[in-house]
Amino acid sequence: MRFLRLTLGLVLVAGLTAAGLVAYNGYASFTQPGPLDATRRVVVEPGMGLEQIAERLAEANVISAPLVFRLGAKLTDQATRLKAGEYEFAPGATMQDVLDQLNTGETVVRRLTIPEGLTSDEVVALIEAAEGLVGEVPEVPAEGALLPETYHYAWGDSRADLVARMRASLQAALEELWIGRAEGLPLETPEQAVVLASIIEKETGVAGERALVASVFINRLNRGMRLQSDPTVVYALTEGTGPLGRALTRADWQIEHPYNTYRIDGLPPGPIANPGRTAIAAALNPEESEYLYFVADGTGGHAFATSLAEHNRNVVNWRRVRDGGQTQ
Template sequence: MGSLRLALGLVLAGGLTAAGLVAYNGYASFTQPGPLDATRRVVVEAGMGLEGIAERLTEANVISDPLVFRIGAKLTDQATRLKAGEYEFPPGVTMQGVLDQLNTGDTVVRRLTIPEGLTSAEVVTLIEAAEGLVGEVPEIPAQGVLLPETYHYAWGDSRADLVARMRASLQAALDELWIGRAEGLPLETPQQAVVLASIIEKETGVDGERALVSSVFINRLNRGMRLQSDPTVVFALTEGAGPLDRTLTRADWQIEHPYNTYRIDGLPPGPIANPGRAALAAALAPAESDYLYFVADGTGGHAFATSLAEHNRNVARWRRVRDGLTE
């Protein structure tokens, strides 16, 4: 290998073409499978330079000889076009293959999934824990301004920029859905739609129920009835920091708070979480129903009712299921 290094050094010094690599048996080393025996990710940082990149790849066992790599990069005219980022290299990748990947900037696409219904503090916690993002989130955003979905990002992307993308996504979805909203809704502004959607989001995670839950709240608003939504009470107790670590009590329903919909008329002053697109759509296109009440049915869904008497029977049935009693 020492004679090969010497020969390659002469090639570099003499500025020969790729044919020179072949003559000195370097080209075979440059194109044959490398030492990597399993898929591996390597971060190439901005400003590393060719020598630093070669050393980083050697340390990661992606390539076997940094000198051959550097010469190959120069002779293939790729040395100055290598891009920073996080790369995933397959087993046995050749030096030529590594250079091609670094030249095209074929970096790893990372994904961060934000579940529907999280508070902004909970979303920020996920963003702060996401590997590969840099910088800090300047402040916890207001509730209801971030759209929950899966976001793609690359190593080195800014956390602040990702938050800005989440804001823009929510606004774009809201603008689109507001234009196509149902007629006669008791919602005067898009912001009120977000408030209602956030309550719907916290009330049910069942896709087929969102429009029905929305219809209950719309019917109540139209009749001047209080919403009486437990998730709003939870928000009042936690101030949006996260879930409540206990069950609600009747005393909780009596607290004086602008978000306690057992005590206030109409919608609370702001969202209680970040609703997803489906909840926003349900708020603006509720099902047509006469329902005024709903309660958990013990199977993950809800039982809906048009009268208080029917609702009370559903509540009693749910309590029997909750307590493990047969009907």
């Protein structure tokens, strides 16, 4: 009987020692650097359970022992608090690090930059191509309804929600800038300011020129002169679907279209693109000038003129530069 008790005691001690070794090895595995040798992104989809998450992490080589990861999640009371989303894990991240990141929901922040001056068709194309967004854009927004800038989003955000944010950003910027507009502008509504800003945006890519270009159009509007803006003719020809792909011709300037500012008086009926905040600010606070004309100068900017004779000389210079000659 004494021998039996001694034998059972030795077996119990051996079992406890083995369990302790297993626990120790498990803890060491849980806290030691993981197998990742480079940053890696992993998507945890909504509805995934702990076992599915552990298997996905193992398949991505983020962790090496799914069972240890699951036990660690349960023992630390985090098994039911893991959040869906796109995660970026650092090289050598421990299972404890990975679990903490999934528990806090520290997901990847994605960015989508919308350049100034794109049409709504072009903006929607960028949104549809953006990785990580879900759903469809219900309809192409009206021109000038979206504010170009860099937008942050997370994996799984909806395209419709992003478009709504772009609309709200445009309205917020427009309301703010309209309040601080210059006095005496020939613009009756904020919507007209967006129309003019869209033309300014398409006329120059030089930020420092926008207020001066705005002054030309404001001066022409105040004098009852037609705007005669080439980008409005391009929009009339393409309906905003994309670039024209060729130079304008004399015949193009003669087309009967409500957006052809060579043929209509005043502003066209709507924007020709989505202007940025700087262009809207320029339309509402133009520089003071007597300029009525401008043309490209061959350096990326424009040459401005107060008279048609001066403008014609600038046009001759521009054609000379375009054709490989020198300016006078």
